[in-house]
Amino acid sequence: MDEMWAHSANRAGRRHALTEHLRGTSLLAGEFADAFDARSLGAYLGLVHDVGKAGCAWQEGLLRAEAAGGRVVDAEGRGIDHKAAGTWLAARTAGLGFFSMPLLGHHGGLPDTQDLKRCLYLAETEARDRVQEAIDRAAALIPEIRTAPAPKMPAWVASANDLHAVELLIRMAFSALVDADFLDTAQHFRGRSLPVATSLGTLSEPFEEARSAYLKRRMGSSPTPVDAIRAEVYEQAVQTALQPRGIFPFPAPTGSGKTIAAGGFAVHHAAEHGLRRVIIAVPYMSITEQNAQVYRDLFGDTHVLEHHSSIDLHRQPRGRKWQKLAAENWDAPVVVTTTVQLFESLFSRKPSAMRKVHRLAGAVIVLDEVQALPDAMLLPILSALRHLTEYFGSSVLLASATQPAFFDLDIFRGLQARDVIARPQPLYDRLRRVRYRWWCDPKPTFRQVAQEAAGEKQVLLIVNTTGDAMRLHEELAAVWRHDGPVLHLSTRMASAHRRAVLDLVRMRLENGLPVAVVSTQLVEAGVDLDFPTVYRAMAPAEALQQAAGRANRNGTLSEGKVIVFDPADGSTRGTELVYGAALGVSCSYFGPDGEDPDHLSTLRIYYRDRYAVKNVEGSGTGRQIQDRRAEFDFPTVAKQFRMIDELSVPILVPYGDEAERDELKERLHNPERIEPAVFRRLQPYLATLPAPLAKYAVARGLAAELVGDLYEWLGPYHPERGIEFAYPKPEDYNK
Structure with a gap:
């Protein structure tokens, strides 16, 4: 028995030796897990993950598959399990217990505890001879499979009394294993050398140089009144970056330069603490595209990975597993993605989604427009963010003009908030650039709104659903009084179509030409537009303030106009689906008889009441997910966690x-x-x-x-x- 094989022949006709694959995967998985102080655990999981392939039945099946095509099966055409041997070794010999779950799930996905118990029972009963044969044969070539000491756990595990932190460690170990397994396998089949990513910390000086050049191009010879305030915000962010790692709320008004300031915080914080990358997550793909371009300008094209594919390949025929694994693993200094991609990957169970999750350890995680996180998922999201900062060496920046009251929730109890802006209300007062008008009683129709808006030379109208946007666009186009286009933006349009519309809008705004835009809420968070007048259909306070950020954004007018209207013929059902109880709570505090949405103390009270009304921590899906996480029920968590209802x-x-x-x-x-x-x-x-x-x-x-x-x-x-x-x-x- 000179050699056994892990994979069939590649294009060069060379098979992948099992010893080579196990040791190669072990080396990579240990390196990845070192980011969260678990090198020993990662290396061990990599070493034993494919021990079952050493069995005679599997080796014979591989040769048949190589000759005839298809997957590895026995002589009767049945699949041959190769996961039980490594799982049994880890659970029984190394004493890893639940930390053997990544081995059982490294192809099909993280299991639940009953799956683990069933696997171990079968490995000790009817499959005992097959499992022991594979272990004996593998150990003959790789003795450390049996002789290696039990892997060391991160120091905090022994004293941890929070099962959610342990569950997150299992996820991280699984991610490190499946990424290493994929990369080592791909290197065999594709002949690719493994890339070496640039350290984020080395980019601070080039970032500052690129920022200076970027601002000169953007401002030209006539800086706007807001530019000096943006410079102050940037300096506060860079100074705060020198603080210890943790969670950093970043409340700053719309148009105050949060995108660039967040990048400056990230690169200087990484340099200060030796962090590996920055992962920037935004709620909408329209923002991802815009922000990715800004960060490419600042960090350089080769250092930025833009990853926001909305295509789910999990629903693939069994024989197309390579397509399931064809996912980015975020091995770049700067990753720009969506919050959906980030958190649905984190709480997934599938290798294709989770292979990038270990990159969150030792990273600066920037959550832009954090107010858009869904209330129903806040409990598991905030729990994970807390543990990433406490146990996995990460820092989290929470950026928003309408900063949610996360630190008033029990899940963040005892955490120190490291505020980027020490006194935000004076900053908001200085950057107040609009006057609100409330058009709610009596409620106007879309036709009435269109007739009034048609008198504006440059106007943006934002509604709550795609159906409302289509109807209002038709109404406005019919009565528009200017020689200029009436444009439309929604997710029913191709991404490139939306981008072309936004480019046309910016050109006409900059040149003082007439233009009207009817849009869904995708335009209101983070999209850099500057209209003199904005109409916004009634929505929760954070959406109203975000919409107001598109009016007089650069402060070139004495004041912009924001007209909040409650459409009589708008889609009530669609608005309820989008906003739920948040809209009702908002109307209790903001409106013609209340405060404007940029009043921070009222905004904090609003969030407290909203979380109480929705019982964010007490019941509902978020609590159910937390309960299942504490039971290590990975399939149920993956099924229940949905960023979008x-x-x-x-x-x-x-x-x-x-x-x-x-x-x-x-x-x-x-x-x-x-x-x-x-x-x-x-x-x-x-x-x-x-x-x-x-x-x-x-x-x-x-x-x-x-x-x-x-x-x-x-x-x-x-x-x-x-x-x-x-x-x-x-x-x-x-x-």
Whole structure:
């Protein structure tokens, strides 16, 4: 028995030796786990993860698969388990207990405790001979499989009395293992050397140089009145970066330069503490695209990974596992992603989603527009953020113009908030650039709103649903009084379509030309627009203030106008789906008889009441998830954790370069593996629809399934509004 094999022959005709794969995976997994003080654990899991492949049945099955194609099966065509041997070794010989769960799940996903008990029972009964044979054969070539001492755990584990922290450690160990396994396997099949990422801390000086050049280009010879305040905000962020690691609330008004200041905080904090990367998460892909470009300018193209693909490849046929693993692993100094991608990966159980999770350790995590985190998921999200800072060497920056009252919740009790802005209210007062007007009694119709807005030369109107945006756009286009376009923005439009609209809007604003835009809320958080007048349909306080940030953003007017209207014919059901009880609580504090939304002390009270009304910590899905996490029930957690209540799916639409779209569609059917670059290139051509509506469209021949949860739109695509498709009943329009 000179050698055994882990994988079949590559293009060069060379098989992957099992000893080479186990030791290579061990080396990588140990290196990855070192970021959270668990090198010994990661290395051990990597060493034993494929011990079961040493069994005679598996080795014979591999040779059959290599000759005939297909997966590894026994002579009767049944699958051959190779996970039980390593799982048993870890649980019984090394005494790892629940920390053997990553081994059992390293292909199919993290299991629950009953799955683990069942695996160990079978390994000690009916599968005993097969398991022991594999261990004996593997140990003959790699003696340390049996002789290595039990891996050391991070020091905090012995005294930890919080099962959620332990659960997060299991997730991190699993992530380190599956990423190492994938990279070592890919190196065999693809012949690629492993990339070495630049340390974030070395980029602080180039960042400052690039920032100076960026600001000169942006401001030119005539800085705006707001630019001096933005410089002050930046200096406070950089000074705060010298503080110890922890959680940093960053309340600052819209238009105060949070994007650049967050980057400055991250790079200087990383240099101060030796942190490895910055992961910047934003709520909407429209912001991701904008922020990624800013950070490419500041950090350099080669250091920034923009990862926000909305395509879910978990729903793939069993034989296409390479496509499931074709995911980014965030091995870059700067990662720009979405909060959905970040947290649904963190609370997933699948290797393809979780292989990047270990990169959160020893990182600066910037949550931009943090007010957009869903209330129902706050408990597990805040729990994870706390433990990342307490046990995994990370720091978290919570950036928002409407800073939520997270530190008033029990989940953050005892934590020290390291405030970036020591006294935020004076900053808000200095940057107050708008006057609010409330148009709620009597409620206006969309037609009345359109007729009034048509008199404005440059105006932005924001509503709560895609259906409302389409209707208001039609109304405004019919009465618009100026020689300029009436534009539309929503997720029913391709990403590149939205970007083209935003570029046109900015050009016309900068040149004083007439322009009107009707949009859903995707435009109100972080999108750099400066209108003199903004209309906003009634929404919670944080949405109103974010919308106000698009009015007189650069302070060039004495004051901008923000008209908050409560549409008589708006989609009540759709608004309730978007905002829920938050809207009712907001109306108790803000409005014609209350405060404006930028009153910080009232905003804090509003958040407290909102969390109480929704019972954020006491019951509901968030509490259920926490209970399941404490039981190490990874499948149930993955099923229950949803950042978006109603699942939306990506739709490839007929917009843009037809030849490139066709090429990318062809590459989606690669039988071996879809490269991550394909998904990045697809993004400009994707709109979104609610999943039930997409299936409804398929049934009517207007859409077709492509791969995973990606659909192709076969129906008409409106040149201004994108996909115009709804259920036949008006009350279901916003499903």
